[in-house]
Amino acid sequence: MRGARALTRGLLGVMAAQGLLFAADTAFPPSLARGERSSPVVLDRHGGWLRALPVENGRWRIRADLARTDPSFLARLIAVEDARFWLHPGVDPIAVVRAAASSAAHGRVVSGASTLTMQTARLLEPRPRTPLAKFIEMWRAVQLEAHFSKKQILSLYLTLAPYGGNLEGVRAASLAYFGHEPETLTDGEQALLIALPQAPEARRPDRRPDAARAARGRVLDKMIRARRITESAAAEAQDEHLPRRSPFPALAWHAAGELARQARASQASVVSTIDPALQARLETLAASTARAQGPEATAAILVVEIDGRAVRAAVGSGGLDRPGGWIDITRAYRSPGSALKPFIYAFAFDDGLAAPDTRMDDAPRRFADYQPENFDRVFHDKVTVREALTHSLNMPAVETLERLGPAAFEGRMTAAGVKLVRPKLATRDAGLALALGGVGVSLRDLAVLYAALGDGGLAKPLAWTQVDADRRRHEGGRRLVRAEAAAQVLDILRETPPPAGASPTALARGRPLMAFKTGTSYGFRDALAAGVIGRYAVVVWTGRADGGARGGLTGRDAALPMLFEAADLIDAPPAAPRPIAPPSAPTSLARLEEPAQGPKLIFPPDGATVQVAGFGPGSRGLALAASGSDLAWFVDGRPLSSDPTSGRVLWRPAGPGFYRLMVVDPDGREARARVRIKG
Secondary structure, three states: OHHHHHHHHHHHHHHHHHHHHHHHHHHOOOOOHHHHOOEOEEEOOOOOEEEOOOOHHHOEEEOOOHHHOOHHHHHHHHHHHOOOOOOOOOOOHHHHHHHHHHHHHHOOOOOOOOOHHHHHHHHHOOOOOOHHHHHHHHHHHHHHHHHOOHHHHHHHHHHHOEOOOOEEOHHHHHHHHHOOOOOOOOHHHHHHHHHHHHOOOOOOOOOOHHHHHHHHHHHHHHHHHOOOOOHHHHHHHHOOOOOOOOOOOOOOHHHHHHHHHHOOOOOOEEEEOOOHHHHHHHHHHHHHHHHHOOOOEEEEEEEEEOHHHEEEEEEOOOOOOOOOOOOOHHHOEEOOOOOOHHHHHHHHHHHOOOOOOOEEEEOOOOEOOEOOOOOOOOOOEEEEHHHHHHOOOHHHHHHHHHHHOHHHHHHHHHHOOOOOEOOOOOOOOOOHHHHHOOOEEEHHHHHHHHHHHOOOOEEOOOEOEHHHHHHHHOOOOEEOOOHHHHHHHHHHHOOOOOOOOHHHHHHHOOOOOOEEEEEEOHHHOEEEEEEEEOOEEEEEEEEEOOOOOOOOOOHHHHHHHHHHHHHHHHOOOOOOOOOOOOOOOOHHHOOOOOHHHOOEEEEOOOOOEEEOOOOOOOOOOEEOEEEOOOOEEEEOOEEEOEOOOOOOEEEOOOOOEEEEEEEEOOOOOEEEEEEEEEO
């Protein structure tokens, strides 16, 4: 009976303690505000960094992504900082006892007992170093362990850890100091990233190189004791040059910033649809076009791959240094001029109101209180619809819109997901003026419309992320017009005279002709051109960011040449990669040596970064080269054999990362190289 009562009292005590802990946890939850105020990184379609946004006070707190972090770095970080991280409940009792005993023996604090979870708690809620603060830190660590998984806590630590200056998080540090994501890190880079958070300002490699080198050496010693690195590898790592800080990339500044702001709180990376090579080329094109058109001018370009509606390039302005350069013109509502005329005729073809060879009057006419004129104020009497669209005649377009009904036209646009904005909100009807640019539309919606023409009349929203693009490929979309009507309009637009010099280039490259239309708004405020070529829809614009008038710059003169140049750049070959070695001769070839000096590595040279097309036994491999004869090759200590067919030594790396190569001659003399392999 007494045993049962004691057991009951014990259970009640445990339940009461749990209740108190639960109540305390509920009443005083850990603050995650700093961890939530972090920026995801927007990546291009290949995984390269486009842009991230700073948080408060301009701090670069980049959200960690464990899937994109070198696993050997994670293992070494835990081995050095918190060996029992995967086992303890936030506080390591063994480390606490060891630290207390060491402090008692020496009369001062010799070693700490902070776990990675406790350090995370301190980073979330910084406090002065006091015994009370230490107790709160331990309590918060237990709370974090109760609420989150170990991987989530590790990710939070690597998001908040300080690395000097305004850098927070391992991704920000890796990019700023080493110029790449922490997916693959050298031994020296790993040691430096482990050492920095403990004293980020005192060990900054760009300002205090001696302290940084010493701290890196101490971490390497700990890695040796933890059996995470060999002594020879640690010696090599300690000889690595200390880095200098570099600025962050900012490609696709407007689009990447928008994606970063829209990202979910839990997202560490957003993989966009942007093609980085094409984006860079078109940003240069937009900047040069804007400069050529005057000090107040700017430009914008959109390239959409019709399959999946993936936005492959989005240039929001002619440069941040231009007037209004921070404004994303692709989102702004501007007058399209005549760029909507193809859709007036497409709807007429779709409804059976007209055909490409239907004859119409191009003569002065008043429509109620509206009397339009042709751009050149010349009328052509009887013309076909084909001729009217090819030469962008106003009267036939307005007459066709009258038969369709402006409200019906606007309704079909709205149903396709395209928004038309009228100058005056009080206007009930869209009015016939929309045929000539009397409404506002964004370049993004124009891209939706022209991509629909290239996709058999199906309209779909643009895709800005790879996830959305994959989904768009399997979506049915909204029917804008029948496929036959879309094909008829494209055939007519291909007959429009191109700018001087554009047609021979297209023919020489064997490319399809572009179907395009230009537009010029009232007062020459907006000059734009949109087209469909092959698998792409392209929209370009030039003008002033403030909407000011410009004298005489039409869509054909100011925007059409840029449209054709942009189309040419879509097919341009990629820029030549950076050389795998400095422009000077490799060390082994700096001067001629006698054979008695031993073998000399020729390819790959020490410190090189080599990009390969594939990995594993089925890949083409790299042909290794060195001076000397009867040489034996080794990669990370494993021998390589020569190819039986060619007699050359081919190395087929198993995957990306860092490797140690060694070549040995019959006399035992050797040459070594450390190289990085990228896919």
